[in-house]
Amino acid sequence: MIVRRLEVEERALASPLGRTSPLLKLGIALLWLVALAFSYDIRPAAVVAAAAVVAGLLLGRLGIGRLVGGVAPLWAVALGIGLTNMLFAGANSDPASAVLGVIGPLRLTVPGALGGAGVAARVVAVAAVGVVFGQTTDSTRLVDALVQQAHAPERFAYGALAAYQAVPRLAGQLTTLRQARRIRGLRMGWHPRLMVGLLVLAIRHGDRLALAMDARGFGSGPRSRYREVRWSRLDAAMAAGSVVVAALAVLAGR
Numbered sequence: 001m002i003v004r005r006l007e008v009e010e011r012a013l014a015s016p017l018g019r020t021s022p023l024l025k026l027g028i029a030l031l032w033l034v035a036l037a038f039s040y041d042i043r044p045a046a047v048v049a050a051a052a053v054v055a056g057l058l059l060g061r062l063g064i065g066r067l068v069g070g071v072a073p074l075w076a077v078a079l080g081i082g083l084t085n086m087l088f089a090g091a092n093s094d095p096a097s098a099v100l101g102v103i104g105p106l107r108l109t110v111p112g113a114l115g116g117a118g119v120a121a122r123v124v125a126v127a128a129v130g131v132v133f134g135q136t137t138d139s140t141r142l143v144d145a146l147v148q149q150a151h152a153p154e155r156f157a158y159g160a161l162a163a164y165q166a167v168p169r170l171a172g173q174l175t176t177l178r179q180a181r182r183i184r185g186l187r188m189g190w191h192p193r194l195m196v197g198l199l200v201l202a203i204r205h206g207d208r209l210a211l212a213m214d215a216r217g218f219g220s221g222p223r224s225r226y227r228e229v230r231w232s233r234l235d236a237a238m239a240a241g242s243v244v245v246a247a248l249a250v251l252a253g254r
Helices: 022-036 042-059 064-087 110-135 139-148 154-165 167-183 192-215 233-252
Strands: 099-103 106-109
Touching: 022 042, 022 110, 022 139, 022 233, 042 064, 042 110, 042 233, 064 106, 064 110, 099 110, 106 110, 139 154, 154 167, 154 192, 167 192
Parallel strands: none
Antiparallel strands: 099 106
16 A cells, blocks of 8 residues: 655636635634534534635635545544434433334434534534545745744754655655565565564664754754745734634624
């Protein structure tokens, strides 16, 4: 199995949502998720999910197929979580609750169904926000924004970026190790020695990365910037729109 990163499309990066500060988009996502915490109702989650999907299609210039391909697996998980919470909710054991139906030994009530639907809607909203954020944000620009605008430590931020970018490389090295075992007449299945070899390669890669960062003076003092991330009027407009969506979500839950 090959692990690879899903590259962000150029048209998404050139869109208004793609040109918005990644730090601001991260703050918007957190704001919307906080707005969901004020109610277990399905309506706030529906508002946030709809806003995320519309923003991805119109402001992020994401194709419908790409967006659906990103959210469909997570929404399937949301359906499973919702059904589980519906069937095994504590409200189902309350004799005073209105009964929707009986499935074998399980009793499904109205409060249990509403609670499960609310949990599923939250997962749907979180998945939509996360997928739109991921498909309109370049990882390198996100780290630049964290360092320049949030003043995050350079060694930590760029080290995390390098680790994220090393995942496909480690996947390729794992494939090479398995093929080497096959050449020697050993089985290609999982074996503890594969993990030991992969750990050694990861340590070597981390050592080279640390030396490269030290040679470039990361964390030693002020540095010039090749890619500057600045606040803009577009960021202000996006922030205002996100506050409106959060307010609508809170009002919908009342």
